[in-house]
Each structure stands twice: as structure tokens, then as C-alpha cells.
Amino acid sequence: MTELPARTERKLGLVIDLDTCVGCHACVVACKGWNTQAYGAPLSDQDPYGADPSGTFLNRVHSYEITPADGAPQLVHFPKSCLHCEEAPCVTVCPTGASYKRSEDGIVLVNEDACIGCGLCAWACPYGAREMDQAEGVMKKCTLCVDRIYNENLAPEDREPACVRTCPAGARHFGDLGDPESDVSKLVAERGGIDLMPEQGTKPVNKYLPPRPRDRLEAAPPAALEPVADAPGGFLGWLDRALDRLPGGQD
Amino acid sequence: MHPAPSLIAFTTLSGAGFGLLFFLGLGIPGVTGWTAFAFFAIAYALAGGGLLSSTLHLGHPERASLAFTQWRTSWLSREAWAAVATLVVMGIYGAGLVFFEARIVPLGWIGAAGALGTVFTTSMIYAQMRTVPRWHTALTPALFLAFALVGGALLAGEARLASFLMLGLAGLQIAWLITGDRRFGEGGTDMGTATGLGGAVRAFEPPHTGPNYLLREMVFVVGRRHAGRLRVIAVLLMALLPASVLLLPLGHAGAGVAVLSHLAGAAVSRWLFFAEAEHVVGLYYGAR
Amino acid sequence: MTHRQPPLDLSPPVSDEVRKTTCYMCACRCGIDVHMKEGRVAYIEGNRDHPVNRGVLCAKGSAGIMQHNAPSRLRAPLRRVGPRGSGEFEEITWEEALETAAGWMKPLRETAPEKLAFFTGRDQSQSLTSFWAQQFGTPNYAAHGGFCSVNMAAAGIYTMGGAFWEFGQPDWAHTKLFMIFGVAEDHDSNPIKMGIGEIKARGARVIGVNPIRTGYNAVADDWVGITPGTDGLFILALVHELLRAGRIDLDYLARWTNAPVLVNGDAASPEHGLFLRDDEGRPLVIDRRTGKPAAFDAPGVRPDLAGTWRKAGVTHRTVMHLIAERYLDPAHAPEAVAGRCGVPAERIRAIAAELARVAFEESFEVAQEWTDFRGETHETVTARPVSFHAMRGISAHSNGFQTARALHLLQILLGTVERPGGFRFKPPYPKPPEAHPRPHARCAPEAPLAGPHLGFPLGPEDLCLDEAGDPARIDKAFTWENPLSAHGMMHMVISNAHAGDPYRIDTLFLYMANMAWNSSMNTRGVVEMLTDTDEAGDYVIPRIIYSDAYASEMVAYADLVLPDTTYLERHDCISLLDRPISEADAAADAIRWPVVTPDRDVCGFQSVLLDLGARLGLPGFVTDDGAPKYADYADYIVNHERRPGVGPLAGWRTGKHGPSHGRGAPNAAQLENYIANGGFFLAEVPEGARYMKPWNRAYQDWAVSMGFYDAPQPYLFQLYAEPLRRFQLAAEGHGERQPPEHLRERIKATLDPLPAWYPPFSDGHADPEEYPVHALTQRPMAMYHSWGSQNAWLRQIHGVNPLYMHPDLMRRHGLEEGDWARLASPHGEITVPVAAMAALNPNTVWTWNAIGKRKGAWALDREAPEATRGFLLNHLIHELLPERGDGLRWSNSDPVTGQAAWFDLRVRIEKSKPPEEALPVFDALASPVPAPPAELKWKI
Numbered sequence A: 001m002t003e004l005p006a007r008t009e010r011k012l013g014l015v016i017d018l019d020t021c022v023g024c025h026a027c028v029v030a031c032k033g034w035n036t037q038a039y040g041a042p043l044s045d046q047d048p049y050g051a052d053p054s055g056t057f058l059n060r061v062h063s064y065e066i067t068p069a070d071g072a073p074q075l076v077h078f079p080k081s082c083l084h085c086e087e088a089p090c091v092t093v094c095p096t097g098a099s100y101k102r103s104e105d106g107i108v109l110v111n112e113d114a115c116i117g118c119g120l121c122a123w124a125c126p127y128g129a130r131e132m133d134q135a136e137g138v139m140k141k142c143t144l145c146v147d148r149i150y151n152e153n154l155a156p157e158d159r160e161p162a163c164v165r166t167c168p169a170g171a172r173h174f175g176d177l178g179d180p181e182s183d184v185s186k187l188v189a190e191r192g193g194i195d196l197m198p199e200q201g202t203k204p205v206n207k208y209l210p211p212r213p214r215d216r217l218e219a220a221p222p223a224a225l226e227p228v229a230d231a232p233g234g235f236l237g238w239l240d241r242a243l244d245r246l247p248g249g250q251d
Numbered sequence B: 001m002h003p004a005p006s007l008i009a010f011t012t013l014s015g016a017g018f019g020l021l022f023f024l025g026l027g028i029p030g031v032t033g034w035t036a037f038a039f040f041a042i043a044y045a046l047a048g049g050g051l052l053s054s055t056l057h058l059g060h061p062e063r064a065s066l067a068f069t070q071w072r073t074s075w076l077s078r079e080a081w082a083a084v085a086t087l088v089v090m091g092i093y094g095a096g097l098v099f100f101e102a103r104i105v106p107l108g109w110i111g112a113a114g115a116l117g118t119v120f121t122t123s124m125i126y127a128q129m130r131t132v133p134r135w136h137t138a139l140t141p142a143l144f145l146a147f148a149l150v151g152g153a154l155l156a157g158e159a160r161l162a163s164f165l166m167l168g169l170a171g172l173q174i175a176w177l178i179t180g181d182r183r184f185g186e187g188g189t190d191m192g193t194a195t196g197l198g199g200a201v202r203a204f205e206p207p208h209t210g211p212n213y214l215l216r217e218m219v220f221v222v223g224r225r226h227a228g229r230l231r232v233i234a235v236l237l238m239a240l241l242p243a244s245v246l247l248l249p250l251g252h253a254g255a256g257v258a259v260l261s262h263l264a265g266a267a268v269s270r271w272l273f274f275a276e277a278e279h280v281v282g283l284y285y286g287a288r
Numbered sequence C: 001m002t003h004r005q006p007p008l009d010l011s012p013p014v015s016d017e018v019r020k021t022t023c024y025m026c027a028c029r030c031g032i033d034v035h036m037k038e039g040r041v042a043y044i045e046g047n048r049d050h051p052v053n054r055g056v057l058c059a060k061g062s063a064g065i066m067q068h069n070a071p072s073r074l075r076a077p078l079r080r081v082g083p084r085g086s087g088e089f090e091e092i093t094w095e096e097a098l099e100t101a102a103g104w105m106k107p108l109r110e111t112a113p114e115k116l117a118f119f120t121g122r123d124q125s126q127s128l129t130s131f132w133a134q135q136f137g138t139p140n141y142a143a144h145g146g147f148c149s150v151n152m153a154a155a156g157i158y159t160m161g162g163a164f165w166e167f168g169q170p171d172w173a174h175t176k177l178f179m180i181f182g183v184a185e186d187h188d189s190n191p192i193k194m195g196i197g198e199i200k201a202r203g204a205r206v207i208g209v210n211p212i213r214t215g216y217n218a219v220a221d222d223w224v225g226i227t228p229g230t231d232g233l234f235i236l237a238l239v240h241e242l243l244r245a246g247r248i249d250l251d252y253l254a255r256w257t258n259a260p261v262l263v264n265g266d267a268a269s270p271e272h273g274l275f276l277r278d279d280e281g282r283p284l285v286i287d288r289r290t291g292k293p294a295a296f297d298a299p300g301v302r303p304d305l306a307g308t309w310r311k312a313g314v315t316h317r318t319v320m321h322l323i324a325e326r327y328l329d330p331a332h333a334p335e336a337v338a339g340r341c342g343v344p345a346e347r348i349r350a351i352a353a354e355l356a357r358v359a360f361e362e363s364f365e366v367a368q369e370w371t372d373f374r375g376e377t378h379e380t381v382t383a384r385p386v387s388f389h390a391m392r393g394i395s396a397h398s399n400g401f402q403t404a405r406a407l408h409l410l411q412i413l414l415g416t417v418e419r420p421g422g423f424r425f426k427p428p429y430p431k432p433p434e435a436h437p438r439p440h441a442r443c444a445p446e447a448p449l450a451g452p453h454l455g456f457p458l459g460p461e462d463l464c465l466d467e468a469g470d471p472a473r474i475d476k477a478f479t480w481e482n483p484l485s486a487h488g489m490m491h492m493v494i495s496n497a498h499a500g501d502p503y504r505i506d507t508l509f510l511y512m513a514n515m516a517w518n519s520s521m522n523t524r525g526v527v528e529m530l531t532d533t534d535e536a537g538d539y540v541i542p543r544i545i546y547s548d549a550y551a552s553e554m555v556a557y558a559d560l561v562l563p564d565t566t567y568l569e570r571h572d573c574i575s576l577l578d579r580p581i582s583e584a585d586a587a588a589d590a591i592r593w594p595v596v597t598p599d600r601d602v603c604g605f606q607s608v609l610l611d612l613g614a615r616l617g618l619p620g621f622v623t624d625d626g627a628p629k630y631a632d633y634a635d636y637i638v639n640h641e642r643r644p645g646v647g648p649l650a651g652w653r654t655g656k657h658g659p660s661h662g663r664g665a666p667n668a669a670q671l672e673n674y675i676a677n678g679g680f681f682l683a684e685v686p687e688g689a690r691y692m693k694p695w696n697r698a699y700q701d702w703a704v705s706m707g708f709y710d711a712p713q714p715y716l717f718q719l720y721a722e723p724l725r726r727f728q729l730a731a732e733g734h735g736e737r738q739p740p741e742h743l744r745e746r747i748k749a750t751l752d753p754l755p756a757w758y759p760p761f762s763d764g765h766a767d768p769e770e771y772p773v774h775a776l777t778q779r780p781m782a783m784y785h786s787w788g789s790q791n792a793w794l795r796q797i798h799g800v801n802p803l804y805m806h807p808d809l810m811r812r813h814g815l816e817e818g819d820w821a822r823l824a825s826p827h828g829e830i831t832v833p834v835a836a837m838a839a840l841n842p843n844t845v846w847t848w849n850a851i852g853k854r855k856g857a858w859a860l861d862r863e864a865p866e867a868t869r870g871f872l873l874n875h876l877i878h879e880l881l882p883e884r885g886d887g888l889r890w891s892n893s894d895p896v897t898g899q900a901a902w903f904d905l906r907v908r909i910e911k912s913k914p915p916e917e918a919l920p921v922f923d924a925l926a927s928p929v930p931a932p933p934a935e936l937k938w939k940i
């Protein structure tokens, strides 16, 4: 099973907009909330009220500081979950076949009943997208909410990943990146979406939209603020003339 | 990478065990009867014991048999096959020697090849990891095989051969360490490719202030100077010291010291093998 | 053999049932779908139909399930058995608890009602709590607004009849440039994120003004890393540039603001600075058609911005004159303020130019026929697609009121308010100060207060002073020290009660406010005041009753604890009488209802309050024969009427013929109607009433029909605020109510009727040389004050809070990432871990708010990182400013409103060797709840 499908009918994945992500962690917790009570074993937390709390999360939001050569330093919030790679090394290393990529839509999943918890797939993933659940001893990862996106018990508009549905800033988009006509593909084209760690050869399906250029308002265009007056007196003179020019003014 | 004791024990011991099986398969030393039994017992204890200890770090050892299913793509699965096959073949071969004083030569050769094959598959589990540039090199299998041969030769009592091989091993180890220091850079994965962000990129806040599996498993920090000292110790213990001991006429005592020294050195080397290996995921956590 | 994959159920059942209620992980009040399995809460997601969040949910909201099941939940009423602050309690029955409380309160009501002080924190039922206090008859009631953001609210009301958040919002659908001042998160958590996402998706741009570049400021296209406390200067420099270039909306100013109103210019006159009014008291303008004075609202009048008028030897000039005079002064030029603000003059000019360009060049017309209050009908509304938002970065300074006024001046000069693409009010706002009540404080035994406690004074006559001219309220709200303290001053209650100044109280009754920890300045001091005893050995504050739902720090300081339910276990009412959830295009209110029944002996606080009211026989809480009037809060929500036909909920009332909305008789099935509708009610603002609300007849009439007020009340935006001038006049010696001498100069300087800037008071007290660095806190988006830390999921995200410093500042102090630093203010000292941040004003340090916890609180392990490495800045902030040699301790708050000046804090920094734990360390509290589990595997 850990052979990758020759090709997948669709390439479902996420597009994450680094220009709008405000780093609110809503997607992190919505993911935890949905997935702890859905696919497979719960996402456990160890020492949850103690000195060293630590738990399984399938989606985490990093933040990075950029110091450009010129201009003000910037902060970028950076959500990261499984990128559902086309050449997923986490699948081929798996000795049991528990880790696999779906041929229908390219979603990479772990069949927990077959997982021996060897951890090799987490080693093979460059992105840190897999976490071994400490209570269950099986590998956990983003399921792309496979139990939501086709779920007939959900209203059609709710058949999208929990993190996408909840993102207040609309910084997460879900769709078929294999179809150039899909909204997500167009968005990626328009905004110059990129792959993470392309040199790793994993061919991620998820794409990241880079932040738009920042801090362009450095100086006023000439003549933008031509003075009508420097002294109150002059201003009042101008005011009178200007008022006359208003609809219903004197002339 | 986190230097898990179970993995260190497994790779060093089973390596030496399969190394001994390799020599036994070639009929070195040409023992039979109870002497042969003793040699095979040691080899199986090390190889099998190592394999067993490797299952200790599994979340679900009871499902271990499933690990045989994916030999097409998974080096771990291949290792399972190779190990079991080798142990079976060498079992029959060994039984011949012990009980019938009979040496089935082709079976021995097959077993010897299997033994090295097993070590090779083990090494490939690490060498295949693009995410760990220090491991991702042909030198890694070479190193593992060299360890196996040295360990095997020592256990087989081939003092001269062993000390000769040990010099090669020392060379390989040093080459592996030195080239290893450059490999992360050569891999081309950095903050830029990890985040796709231009300019000087620095990790600001971690996603969670608490620890997580990834950090525990893949982000292990070892001080440069500490590592440097351990490197010297490793090379001394695993090769130079035992080699020189063997040159002295100390008989069995000497051999014993040499074996222990080598295994200790191998363990230190293996600890460094994990501890010094940086996983690219560390970049996301500002751990580089 | 090739690729194979296991069978997979793609349509697992999601839940047995969905119950729609209102989130209360913060005050934003989003709608939630609570998924139930086997009668238990399995999963919470956003309600797609809800006006506030339209389906999205923030981190806190999604973590509600961990809050609802937190081990820190109180389980039964508690009576203190150990000394105050020990945390030692015994569980008692509700009957005992309520009898004890009533037994303490009854004698007070019979003799001296003011001896009961009732103050509420994160309260969302102020229309009930204030009504209760009013009926009890104590003047000492307020919610927490005084230490929160009253500057923002008051400045908005006095200037234009509403402020940001609950009062109004940017017109996200049309705005092209959004400028946000001093916001990390705000109450409007999801809507602001949704708005920013929406406008960025269409390529509109965001300018963030904030010393710290996180969150909204991180996604802002342009970031202004301003020096704390100087926004007023920055904004008035923008105003200077816009005036100089004549880039202002003259027509808008002339028609809809008091810019054309005539002001008395005779320095000698007791009327100096007041408006020229006609006999009916209507402010006068010069009518351009006649050149003669006319009432501002006279039909067809064309107010003249440039007009002047001499009457009885006194020259009257328009507010516009005064504005030009004031802000064209070179003192307001970009060059003059750049250094102090830390913003280059060129940048200030660039921003002014951009605001003007978008406001005037990118303007467009929106078809909406409407008739203004002067009777003129307009075919369209002109868009000014520049919008502003601001919050505590502006308001939590001692110059915050005037700075907020300056911001309103800016948006009004640009003509954006109530215009498409600008700032829009949410019903029941706009509502000018005149439409709000005045404060009431006269109290007598056994008698209700004559009116509500809180309101908007229009002059000295409205202050809450007794015959002797002393403060009538324990918090000294509505006194000369802070005349417009419209939300009260909760942060002064404990220290005043402890000092017996203005008088002693008997029972301090607190609700939902962690006053013994993160919501107090000078935390250690407050804790000592709460436990201080007199010579007789009795507590100086004799009795403390507190309602909390969780094992907070404050619980340990109560004598009697009334355990509340979680937000999923009770009825609540988010009312148009109080703080509704309206949108610009719709009035809306909402409920919470028990989607699960408590598994503990706890009770919704509002029901408790109703029971107490009945036991005390308060009018309005008992029937004529003295029986309890309401069975519980649900009963009250449905049947209480504040005015005939106007109750807590506007939806599904009973009209003459069938159901009616807004006004109408109570409807027994009202709550069922709400639940069926997803927990909320929404009434769309009619077409034609959606913009220009203060002057739009259609809107005014609709507001009356909805019961927001009883008659149309159009008004002008008050660029010049006459009520402030009245206080100045008093300070100048006019009128019989006179301020104490030591306050005269300050009142003259700070109650300026035109927006002004003065340095934060701390600058004058804490020597800027000795304490050169500004220290701030920010709300983490994934935490709510103190109560987020009991949440197993959220505390993994924010379990500790380093002090963030600019790399240069670190270098100057020899600090490296992970080192510890000692922070000293004139008031105190803390020692904390530091971390580097470059996207930060170089002279500012900051940390996340309220992460630090007291050992033993919140059912957390005593070694929890929140208690060992987490910390509060509160230890450095005092409710009073340090001595200045005048023998006085001035209060650390805004002189106009009394708003706590959290962000005036200045500190000195030194490297410190790492201590065992962040300092100061408090000793541990005994936990009133059982130990928490060692592992969570959450699945139902």
C-alpha cells in the first residue's frame, strides 16, 4: 500500500495566505476540536493542567520575523499542517502500509489499525506534519478532514475542512489544486503561490501565498498636499471661496 | 535526532552480530561442534537481541508482523525480511556445523551475503532520509558495513584482519564525520526554502509555548565542544585502541579488551550518529 | 501488486443534535453550533447564520469545550473558613448562601444603602445588574468600563454619538483604506478579522498604528511603530496637513457637524466658549442664504462655516474658525511632532496625502434616496471609502479621551462617518450624550435610586457630589477629578474602600472580575487591602461576596462565593437595553440557554441576583404581595418590561395584532422563538435608512418604532464639545459649583472643548530619564485574560509570556535571548525572561497580558509555567501616580473620564541573574476544587 498511486484523480489541498493570516490560532484549535472526536484515536494531551503540558496537534501556527535590507521589520504568521505531498516520503518509508496516499484525491492518511508507531514517517516528513500520539502510540496527521469534505451528514456548505471553515481572516482556502480552473489554482496563479522546501522533492500539494509588499507609504507624492493656506487667515479666505463653489453656494 | 538508547543498542549489537554471522558463513573461523555452537550463540544473541530491542520503541510491537508487508518501498520492511531470512539460513547452516560436523558451503555463502545485506538495509533506513542531511549519503551504509565487519572479525578472533579493518573503519568514520558537518548546508534546505520568505528570516514565537513530539524526537541539541570530545573518544575506542591492543601478544585477555573497547566506541559513535544529526524540521522551530 | 488502500467511512455521523447558542469565551458574542453526543458537548463550531461571526470561530471559541469541562469549575457555594486569601472554604447549600448574603445586605439597605458596593467585570447583563443596584438604592454600582476603555466610549458619545466596537464598525463592504490605531484584538475579535480578510481579498489596504507589529499590525500593508502616548500628536499633525491643503469635506462639515455653530468669543463673559443659542436653546449658525443667524436645524438652512456674528458687543465665530486657528498652528506641523511620535515627518505627510486621496479621489455615489432632518431629500449618499478603528492603545492612556476625540475629528473632517466606505453606527447607536441619562447618586434608606447610576454629564450640575461637595460614590466617579467617568471607576473601589475615602463601606459585592490578580493595578497592594485588618482585628473591608464560575485568584479573597454556571449551562440575554450585537445594517440581540444542565450545585448568577432581590423585597423584584416576581432569569428575560412594551429582548414580542418586534407586550414563547431562530434576533435597518443615520429621517423614525428612543432626535457631530467647556468655565471661576483649587489648572488644560494633546501624566511623575522605556501588554488572540489558562488546549499555545524587547535595547543592556531582566517602575519591580523582537518600537517592551498566574489558582499544578515563568506587568502599575512634591497622589487615570492609564507605564531595565522563578513570587493558594487529571483523551 505504501507505493504511491501512479496518479491521483484530484489533488485536494489547502492554500494558505500569508498576507492575511493574523496568527489567531483559530484553525489550530478548530482542528484539534474536530479531529479529537472524529477520525481515529483522540488527540491526547499529557499533563494538561500540569508543569509540562504537551499534546497532539495536526496544525500549528508558527511566526517568523523578517528583517528586510531596507524598510521596517515584519512579522509573518505561518500556519502549517500536512501538505499532502505528491511524492510523499512519509508514505514510502512506512513498513506496514499504514501510511498511504488516496488515489481519488491525493489525501495522505494513516490507517491507525495498521500503524506500529515506529515513527519513521515522521522522520521522513520535512515539514513536521506528523505527530505520534503519546496515549495511543499511533501516528497522527492532518486528514484534510476527509471525514468532513465528503460527509453526507453535513450540509453541503460545511463539507470543507474544520480549519478552513473557522478561519476568521479567510486566510485558508480548500480545493482541487490539480484542476487549473479551480478557485484555488487561480488564486495560486494570481498571487504567485509557492511550495515549501521544493528541493526536498516532495511536491507539496498545499501552496503558500507570500505576503504582499509592505510599507510603501514613505513619502507623499509631490503636489499631493499643495497648501491653500499656511496661516488661519489665509485658510478662512480660501474657505469662503470654496464654500461659494459648493452646490448651493453663491455662484 | 533524539539518541534513543534502544536504537543505539540495536544498531551496534545487531551490527556486530550479523558481522560475526558473515564470517561464520565464510567458515571463519572453521569451527564445528560445541565451539561452533558457542560462536553461533553469541552471533544470534547479538543479532536477535538487537532486533528485539529495536521493537521496544514501537508504539504497537504486537503489530510488528505487519512490518513485513511493504518490502517494495520500505527499507524497514526489507530489513525485517533480510534479518529473518539470514537468521533462518544461518540457522540451518549452523545446525549442520554443530550437530553433523558438516559445512554446507553454498548455504554459508548465502547466509554471509544475507548478513551483510541485513546490515545494509538497516543502514539504508537512515541513509534514505533526505530530511536528515548528515545521514543522507553513501558513506552511511559503508560505515555501518565497516562496523559490522570489524565487530564480526573481532568476535571471530581474526585479530590481524580485525586490526587491519579497524584502520579502514577509523578512516571511514572520520570522513563521515567531517563531510557530515557540511552536508546540511549542501542539502540546500534553509529558512528561505522552508518558509519561502525573503530577507533575513528568524523564528519568532513557537507555535506552542509547550514542547511537542517533533521537538522531543527530532530536535536534539548537543554542544559543539562536547561533540568534538566524543568524536575523538569514539575513534579511539572503536579502532585505534583495540587495534593496538591486538598487536600486543596478550592472547584472549587482549581480544576481550579489544572487543569491549570496540563495542563501547561503536556505541559512542552511534550516539553521535543520532545526536549530531539535524532534521530539517528544526528550521521551522528556529533550532538552527 | 500495486497501490492499495483500506476502506474508509467518508460519512460518519457528526452528532446526535446541534444546539445553537451564544459563545462566551469572550465578549464578542459569536453564534455557536454546539454538537451534542449522548447529551454531552462533543464539538463546537460557528453558526453560519449569525450576524456577528457568520460561521467562523476563534481559537477561544473552538476551545469552549475545554472551558466547559475545566477542572477549575466551582462546584457549590463556598463559605470561607481560613483567613482571607488562604483559599480555605467549606461547601454550603444555596439556602445558607443566599440567607447569609441577604442577612448582610438587608440592614445596609435599611440604614445606609451606600455601604453596599456592587461592581461587575466581564458582565454582559448590565441592564439587570444596574437595575438591581438601582432598586437596592446604593449609588455604588458600575461595571468594569472604567479600567477598560471608557475613554473610547465617552469620546465617541460626546463627539458623534457612538464609538467603535459595539457602537459602530467600518463599512467593510465599501472601504478602500482601513486605518487601525492601538488594537491587538479588541472585543470585536472575529468581525475585525473577517473585515480585514474581506478587504484584503479585494486589494484594499490597511494602515496599522501601533508600537508593536503583531496580529493586525503584522498584516497591515503599512505599519506606523509610534511612540506610546503620542497618537494625539500624530493625528493632529494629519489634521494640520489636511487643513493646510484644504483636503476636508466642507459640505459635510457645514451640514452635519457643529463646525458652523457660533461660539461666544468674549473672554470676560461667563458664556465664553459656549454656543450662541436661540430662545429654545438651539445652537445658531449663519445661514449663507441670508447672512443672518438661524437655528442649526431650521428647514432649508445653509450653515456657513466661515460666518461670524456680533451680538451685544460680543463677537461670535464658528467652530470652524477655532479649528483652523488651533490646528494650523506650526506646533501641529509634522516636523514639530515627528521626533516625539517616532514617525518621520515625510511619513506623516504621505499618510495624510493617502487618506485624502482615497477619501476624495476614490469616492463614489451609492444610490439611497433619503431625507435629512432639515427636510431636504437626497438621491444618493457620497462614499468616503476611508475607515478607522481604534481601541485601548489610544484609550488606556491618561490623554486617551482627547486622543480618541482627535481621531473622531480626523474622520469627520474627511467626511467618512456614516458615509459608505467609512465608519457606520450599529443600532441603537448613534445616540448623543443628550439622549443618554445623567448619573444618579442621591440615596436614602429603603429607597431606590431616582435613576441609573451611570450616564453622561453635560456640565458641573450633573456631577455626583453631596451637599458638602464631596464624592457621592465610593469610586469617586463623576467628580472634579474625572467629571465624565461615564463607566464608573472600578479600579478605585478597593483602594478607596480600604482608605475609607470618601467613606467606609460594609459589603463589597463583586461579579466576574479577577480583582485580586490581573484586573487590578498594584496587585500586591490590592491583595493586602483585601486582607488588611483594623486594630480590633476585623477586616477593613468587612465583607466580600463574589460570584465566579472558576477557581480564580479572586475567589480566595471572598467570604462568600456564589458559584456561577459555565456559559453553556445558563440563560443569558444580550440586550438592546445593554450591549447588543447589532450590525450597521441591522439591530440584533441574542440569548444563551442551557444546552446542558450543570452536573454541579451551581446556579446562573442572574437568577441568584433575582432571588436576592426578592429576599430583600426590592421593588421590581417582588409582586405586590411580596412574593418573588420572577422564577428565574429566563422568566425575567421574557416578562420584565423596562418601559411599557420594551423589554430585555426585542424579538418576538406581542403586538396588538400578532407577534411584533421592537415594542410589544411580553410573549411567553419568546425564548423558544429565539432558540428556533438560532439564539438571536435580527431586524434589518430599512433601505434608505442605512447611511447618514443621525440626520436621516427614515432612520430616526425606525429607531423610535424599535423603541431605541421615544422621539426622533437628530443632532450635529460635536467637533467642539460644549460640555467640556462648561467644566473649564467652572475652573475659570464661573458658576456656583466650583472645583477644588488644586484641580483648576488641570481642568482648564485637559477638559478642552477641542481635541488636544498633552503628555501622558506618568511622564510628569516618573522621570523619563530614570524610567526611559515604555512597557505595554497585548491581548493574545488565543487567550482571554486570566480565564484562558484553565483551558488545556489554549494554555499549550500561551503557557508563558516572555518580555519582548528590541534587539538594540537588549544589546544596550547586555541581554541575550533567554536571559532575565529586572524591570523597575516608580512603583515596583519584577524579574522576568526576555526575548528579542525587531518589529517593535525601539523604546518599547511588551508582553502578553494576564498569562502569569498565582500558584494554586485555576486548578493548575503549582509548578505550572504560568505560575513559575509567567508574569504580570500589573505589579509595576499603581492606581495612583507617585509623589511629585505637591503632597498629592494624583490618580493614574484620564482626568476627563477616569480611565485607568495602563499604558502610561514607564520602566527601567537591568540584566538580572536568572532567579528560580519569575519575581515577585506569591505564596500558593489552597485550591477549592479537586486535582485535575494527568491526561486528556477527549472523545465522546
Ligand SMILES: Nc1nc2c(c(=O)[nH]1)N[C@H]1C(S)=C(S)[C@@H](COP(=O)(O)OP(=O)(O)OC[C@H]3O[C@@H](n4cnc5c(=O)[nH]c(N)nc54)[C@H](O)[C@@H]3O)O[C@H]1N2
Binding pocket: C121, C122, C144, C147, C148, C149, C511, C512, C513, C514, C515, C518, C519, C520, C547, C548, C549, C550, C551, C552, C553, C554, C564, C565, C566, C567, C605, C777, C778, C784, C785, C786, C787, C849, C872, C873, C874, C902
Ligand atoms: N497589565 C494589564 N492589566 C489589565 C489590562 C491590560 O491591558 N494590561 N486590561 C484590563 C482590562 S481592559 C480588563 S477588562 C481587565 C479584565 O480582567 P478581568 O475582568 O478580571 O477578566 P478575567 O480575568 O478574564 O475574568 C474575570 C473573572 O471572571 C470569571 N468568569 C469567567 N466566566 C465566568 C462566568 O461565566 N461567570 C462568572 N460569574 N464568572 C466568570 C473568571 O473566572 C475570572 O475570575 O483586565 C485589566 N487588566
Ligand SMILES: Nc1nc2c(c(=O)[nH]1)N[C@H]1C(S)=C(S)[C@@H](COP(=O)(O)OP(=O)(O)OC[C@H]3O[C@@H](n4cnc5c(=O)[nH]c(N)nc54)[C@H](O)[C@@H]3O)O[C@H]1N2
Binding pocket: C026, C027, C060, C148, C149, C181, C182, C183, C184, C185, C186, C187, C188, C189, C209, C210, C211, C212, C226, C227, C228, C229, C230, C231, C391, C392, C393, C394, C397, C776, C777, C778, C779, C780, C781, C782, C783, C784, C785, C849, C903
Ligand atoms: N483574545 C482576547 N480578546 C479580547 C480580550 C482578551 O483578553 N483576549 N480582552 C477583551 C477586553 S476586556 C478588551 S478591553 C479588549 C481590548 O482590545 P485591545 O484594545 O486590542 O486590547 P490590548 O491588547 O490592550 O491592545 C492594545 C494595543 O494597543 C497598543 N498600544 C499601546 N499603547 C499604544 C499607543 O500609545 N498608541 C498606539 N497606537 N497603540 C498602542 C498595544 O501595542 C496593543 O497592540 O479586548 C477584548 N478582547
Ligand code: SF4
Binding pocket: A020, A021, A022, A023, A024, A025, A026, A027, A028, A061, A077, A079, A166, A167, A168, A169, A170, A171, A172
Ligand atoms: S485561523 Fe486563519 S488567520 Fe487564524 S491563524 Fe489560522 S490561518 Fe491564520
Ligand code: SF4
Binding pocket: A081, A082, A083, A084, A085, A088, A089, A090, A091, A108, A124, A125, A126, A127, A128, A129, A130, A141, A202
Ligand atoms: S507533508 Fe509530510 S506528512 Fe504530509 S505528505 Fe508531505 S511528507 Fe507526508
Ligand code: SF4
Binding pocket: A093, A094, A095, A096, A097, A098, A099, A110, A114, A115, A116, A117, A118, A119, A120, A121, A122, A138, A139
Ligand atoms: S509510524 Fe505508523 S504510519 Fe508511520 S511509518 Fe510507522 S507504521 Fe507507518
Ligand code: SF4
Binding pocket: A030, A031, A032, A034, A035, A058, A059, A081, A082, A141, A142, A143, A144, A145, A161, A162, A163, A164
Ligand atoms: S484540514 Fe482538517 S485535519 Fe487538516 S489541518 Fe485542517 S482541520 Fe486539521
Ligand code: SF4
Binding pocket: C023, C024, C025, C026, C027, C028, C029, C030, C053, C057, C058, C059, C060, C061, C062, C189, C190
Ligand atoms: S470571538 Fe471567539 S471567544 Fe469571543 S465570542 Fe467569538 S468565538 Fe467566542
Ligand SMILES: [Mo]
Binding pocket: C147, C148, C149
Ligand atoms: Mo477590557
